[in-house]
Amino acid sequence: MSVDEVQKNIKNNFSIPPHKTSNIKKVIGVVSGKGGVGKSLITSYLAVLMNRKGYKTAVLDADITGPSIPKVFGVHEKAMANSDGIIPKLSKNRTKIMSLNLLLDSEDTPVIWRGPVIASTVKQFWSDVLWEDVDYMFVDMPPGTGDVPLTVFQSLPVDGVIIVTSPQELVSMIVSKAVNMANTMNVPILGIVENYSYITCGNCHEKISVFGESHTDEIAEKFGLKVLGKIPIDPSIASACDKEAIEELQGDWLELAEEVLCNLQ
Structure with a gap:
């Protein structure tokens, strides 16, 4: 038996079914090798963009100890449950959301849990939540390659991952770890999104690389991946997040990512 076959068997043995009422067509993981790169922003905005195209979208917030998805969408009311399971909350534009928060x-209560409890919670968000019909579910994962990404890759039928990074010198090592983990788990990588890529001068409209020269294109080429978008440092983005109005944000930065998602088989 080959290594790939062994890994596939391991994944099949650990996979769990969604709730019996759930019909989830595509599951997209959003990952990063380190924290602070704006992964939750990218996760949220991808859900918003696909929702605008008429797809039924959902966000599973797997960042258990640092959940931020509900706040970005302006969702604060507690989720309720019935005899069948947990009912996800709806955003203003009807994106379904489940988060520990x-x-x-x-919302200020700290989550001081060990890895196995966190992993079990992520599984429950998949199996015990009444997601019903969803075209695209985006899973916002904590940074790194620890328990939660491993649990998601093993337990959920992930159709592909998007890696979020920033234009800094350490990007090569950080992205490499995320790529290698996805490859080890036989999860397709859809591409890379670079956040905090540049600022645009208000006078001459020149793009200025605040964090120095970007290495994202080089890394993408090294691994044969697409760069799905470069997000600028833009006051409108920060304002949308601060106002809990991600669904009002307008920008064409992730057009290629939208195209890749729409064409996902």
């Missing part, structure tokens, strides 16, 4: 008594 929607189950806590207070």
Whole structure:
């Protein structure tokens, strides 16, 4: 038996079915090798963009100890449950959301849990939530290559991952780890999104690389990946997040990512 066959068997043995009422067509993981690169922003905005195209979208917030998805969408009411399972909350434009913050008594309550409990919670968000019909589910994962990404890759039928990074010197090593983990788990990589890529001068409209020369294109070429978008440092983005109005944000930065998602078989 080949290494690929062994890995496939391991994944099949750990995979769990969604809730019996759920019909989820595509599952997209959004990952990063390190924190602070704006992964939750990218996750949220991808869901918004696909929702605008008429698809039914959902976000599973797997960043259990640092959940931020509900706040970006302006969703604060606690999720409820019935005898069948947990009912996800709906954003203003009807994107379904499930996050631990929607189950806590207070959003400020710290989550001081060990890895196995966190991993179990992520599985429950998949199997015990009444997602019903979803065209694209985006899974916002914590940074790194620890318990949660491993749990998601093993337990959920992930159709592809998008790697979020920033234009800094360490990007090569950081992205390499994320790429290698996805490859080890036989999860397709859809491409890379670079956040905090540049600022645009208000006078001459020149793009200025605040963090120095970007190496994202080089890394993408090294691994044979697409760069799906470069997100600028833009006041409108920060304002949309601060105002909890990600669904009002307008920008064409992720057009290629939209195209790749729409063409996903």
